[in-house]
Amino acid sequence: MSQTTCTLSPPKRLLMGPGPSMVEPRVYAAMAQPIVGHLDPYFFQISEEIRGLLATAFGTSNQFTMAISGTGSAGMEACVSNFVEDGSKMAVLANGFFCDRLSELGRRQGASVVRLEKPWGEVFDAGEARDFIKREKPGVVAYVMAETSTGAVQPGKAICEAAHEVGALVVADCVTALGTMPCNLDETGIDAAYSCTQKGLGAPPGLAPVSISPRAPETLRGRTTSHKSWYFDLKLLDEYYGSAHRYHHTAPISMFYALREALEIIREEGLPARFARHERNHKAFVAGLEAMGLRMFVAPQHRMWALNTPCVPEGVTDLAIRKRLMDGDGIEILGGFGPLAGKVFRIGIMGAGSREENVLLLLDRMESALRAEGFTPRSNGVEAARAFYSA
Numbered sequence: 001m002s003q004t005t006c007t008l009s010p011p012k013r014l015l016m017g018p019g020p021s022m023v024e025p026r027v028y029a030a031m032a033q034p035i036v037g038h039l040d041p042y043f044f045q046i047s048e049e050i051r052g053l054l055a056t057a058f059g060t061s062n063q064f065t066m067a068i069s070g071t072g073s074a075g076m077e078a079c080v081s082n083f084v085e086d087g088s089k090m091a092v093l094a095n096g097f098f099c100d101r102l103s104e105l106g107r108r109q110g111a112s113v114v115r116l117e118k119p120w121g122e123v124f125d126a127g128e129a130r131d132f133i134k135r136e137k138p139g140v141v142a143y144v145m146a147e148t149s150t151g152a153v154q155p156g157k158a159i160c161e162a163a164h165e166v167g168a169l170v171v172a173d174c175v176t177a178l179g180t181m182p183c184n185l186d187e188t189g190i191d192a193a194y195s196c197t198q199k200g201l202g203a204p205p206g207l208a209p210v211s212i213s214p215r216a217p218e219t220l221r222g223r224t225t226s227h228k229s230w231y232f233d234l235k236l237l238d239e240y241y242g243s244a245h246r247y248h249h250t251a252p253i254s255m256f257y258a259l260r261e262a263l264e265i266i267r268e269e270g271l272p273a274r275f276a277r278h279e280r281n282h283k284a285f286v287a288g289l290e291a292m293g294l295r296m297f298v299a300p301q302h303r304m305w306a307l308n309t310p311c312v313p314e315g316v317t318d319l320a321i322r323k324r325l326m327d328g329d330g331i332e333i334l335g336g337f338g339p340l341a342g343k344v345f346r347i348g349i350m351g352a353g354s355r356e357e358n359v360l361l362l363l364d365r366m367e368s369a370l371r372a373e374g375f376t377p378r379s380n381g382v383e384a385a386r387a388f389y390s391a
């Protein structure tokens, strides 16, 4: 008989960075279940369950909702590559790293990319977004709902309205938003949304949830050039996951099990309760940070709940703090990059990791690390967070 215990023993980490985040134990259990074939009726049953659960989490009735093989960036590539082509125009509301990646993908697909720029951490107001879109009249408008490089949330309603007035489709990056805050695709008017499994959903990286509005397939039919990507061709993917069940590629079965279980956990918790949990733990964490004398980088009304960007205090390097957290307790947080290199910490309190005990532990260990690096906290962060929780 073959052995059933494996020979790996990865180090124990508390993942509190921008992702991957902590994985629910039930999700690991799901991944250990025996696989079936990629054309097995059981696989299609699971992928149908995923379709329904994902649509709920995205806030949409889009039938065209599925998990694409690959990480969040695969979702990005699918959403961009299907809707732009040589000579088309793509407008990007650019206020962070993932907006830059969107622009790069658009350029690689032959689109002419026009950008409205904002400093990282700021968001576009309705008027400036509308003026830009009306002036440029693009075929596709892209924005990032929750910018994991900065910690800011971009409202989408005005973007979508202006885009539809000029006949453009809206692509929205919901990578860190999905499962941590309302995405409201239908109400907002988003035409193509993508996400990942390893941030707000509580599963490992490996799949990219994607949802496409009924408006978008018309654009696919109206393409004048054939899609350059075969793997991400949504028409072919729909023939696999949709009713035809025609072989396209071998879906990563274990990841489908993982996603199905993660979404089931979300269904059991309920979206309103889940969002409230994220908001509460975020606010408790901020109360603790501010009590210690740290300043948040993003203005209060634009902050994401899932990803916190406190500024690195004067005289301290983010690397030294991160090393102390990792060496001491195996806690992973990350620093800023690009224009925010050395300026902020990026701390994820998301998915399965968004828990009171994690908030308190992190504040306690950050306080020790800051002291050890010569920064004297103004008051006790853990006490301030506790006071928030019991208020």
Ligand SMILES: *Cc1c(COP(=O)(O)O)cnc(C)c1O
Pocket (backbone or CB within 6 Å): 019, 071, 072, 073, 074, 076, 098, 144, 146, 147, 148, 149, 173, 175, 176, 196, 205
């Ligand atoms: C992480 C992330 C991505 C890329 O996802 P991968 O899973 O790393 O490919 C894209 N957009 C945002 C906002 C992200 O946070």
